[in-house]
Amino acid sequence: MTTTKAFKLVSGIALTAALGMSPALAGPGPDEDQLVINEDIEIVTEAAAPAHMEYVDTIYSGWRFREDDTQVMQMDDFDNPAMIYVDKAIDAWNTVEGAEEKSCASCHGDPESLRGLRAELPKWNADKGEVYTAEMYVNDCRTERMGAEAWGWNGQDMRNMTALISSVSRGLPVNVAIDGPAQETWEKGKEIYYTRFGQLELSCANCHEDNYGNMIRADHLSQGQINGFPTYRLKDANIVSMHNRFRGCIRDTRAETFSVGSPEFVALELYVASRGNGLSVEGPSVRN
């Protein structure tokens, strides 16, 4: 692997130091590195904030806040440990299961047929009359079309499949709708984002809006974007779901969390996803 890539990253850092950081940030801020996956897929990691964001001008992928050695792992699928799980999902995609004797492939053909989906999720499902995430769509296919068992929201099979669904949309701009029938759910998610939960009385915004770029102990705070999910966490040596991340962050405020798959976390997912409108779909990403 790629002295050249590592070298490029290092020179990005040097450039940052020479130009100086954005004066608004006390900490090291996002770096100046650029992400191209497989020397092919260009990933937008910095963009003008969508109009609905009142307090932030520029949005950044979490990739821009990670160390070079973590960043580099995401630049080539052979180095990205999450791709093992994508391969497992491709097997599952082609496996016939359930009473209807169908696989995902029976209806959808190639996984690439789902290109574009991740960029719009979560989104309003008119048939069901609620906002739907990738997990909900997958489980509807399993139970209603395949006659198979639903997967656990946070189970390995589900995380693998959401990694596959994300991987085929890499490079496309996140474009989540926040108006129309989704608006009510979006508002609910926004309220959760700004609520100071737990005995430490901390909101998502305290860490990821007011203090991104700063250090909280050893952690370099990002904007808490979800364009890179599911994300391979070196700490867990596995891919983690968005809701699992939300749960961990709320737990760290000494609060009673919401559960994975709960309506609260679906609403929060919609709101947080919309804060990334304009970044590229990047998952499965690598984070520490």
Next chain:
Amino acid sequence: MKRTLTAFSVLLVGASAASAADVIAPADVPYGEYGEVAVSLSGQPGDMEKGKVLMNRGAGNCIACHQVTALEDLPFHGDIGPSLDGVADRWEEADLRGLVANAKNYFPDTMMPGFYKYTGFIRVGDAYTGKAGIDPAEPLLTAQDIEDVVAFLMTLKDG
């Protein structure tokens, strides 16, 4: 002789009862106009060595958010809040006690947790389990912990 003995035992009992009785419960802290607290929360002086440990560990973990040059042998000081260098030049002891007990009296929107705050939380948890906790909650630091931290903060003078 009988008298002396009795006086002696009263003294003994008195000593332990006094320390428990002098601890000010989280609900009874006499916050002043700005949020300052003029009296020791535990009725005892603080131990700055113990305070130094709390700055780094346990429910204190102050350097998660604050840089402190006197603690520079410890790794990873955060930069969420201001550096605490020289903090004893900027604030009276009563203010430092009030700031640690509940900084929101001074800075209503501050990110700094209230370390002797006990109620009024949203979805308070059972420590870091993610499960539901009980309101009123055990404060993050005990009265004596706060005195120890304040004793350490009082050593942070520039001049």
